[in-house]
Every structure is written in C-alpha cells, then in structure tokens.
Amino acid sequence: xxxxxxxxxxxxxxxxxxxxxxxxxxxxxxxxxxxxxxxxxxxxxxxxxxxxxxxxxxxxxxxxxxxxxxxxxxxxxxxxxxxxxxxxxxxxxxx
Numbered sequence: 001x002x003x004x005x006x007x008x009x010x011x012x013x014x015x016x017x018x019x020x021x022x023x024x025x026x027x028x029x030x031x032x033x034x035x036x037x038x039x040x041x042x043x044x045x046x047x048x049x050x051x052x053x054x055x056x057x058x059x060x061x062x063x064x065x066x067x068x069x070x071x072x073x074x075x076x077x078x079x080x081x082x083x084x085x086x087x088x089x090x091x092x093x094x095x
Contacts, residue, residue, distance in 0.1 A: 001078070006030050006038050008047065046095025065095035 003025040007014040014027050030038040042051065045064070052061035052074070063070055068083070068091050075082035083089055 004028055008032070008036060008039065048095060066090065066093040068092065 005014075005018075005023065005025060005027040006029075007017075007027050008030050009017075010031075011029065014029070017023070018027060028038070030036050036044075042049070048063075048066060050061075050063040050071075051059050054060050061074060063074075066089075068089050071082050
C-alpha cells in the first residue's frame, strides 16, 4: 500500500505542515496556476478530502472534512493507529 498527499498549497507551506505533523509520505502539488487538475478530476469541493483507491483504481472510501471517528475506523481496518493518546484532535471539522 502507498500513501500520497495532494496539496493545493505551495512547497514551503506544505513542507511546514508535513514537518509539524510528522508526515513522511510523498506530497504532490495541485496548483492554482494550472487550475487544480487533480482536485477537479476528483470533484473536490472540500479540503481536506481523503480517498482510498484500490489497486484497480476504484475509489473504495472517501471523507470530506475531518472526522476523527471515521479516520480511526479506517486505521483500525488496516491495523494502523492514526492518533496517539494526548493528541489534541477535534472530533469533527467540516472542510
């Protein structure tokens, strides 16, 4: 399995975000000057938007905005804890 991020921000702010949250997966850029082709291809209207894409390139799971419980369920399905005790995460935050 591979994880990739797609950012609508520039390299500096995306790098700072990744560093602040300990993200180590590759980040791709969907830039305003090219009219956000990846975001438009996926019909993204909210940020963040998350997609789980299977090996056959089918979207199996989506999340618009931030929902801690739904992310925990996804992590549990792969036996990967996404949050640590003491992490200060909101339960929900719309995109």
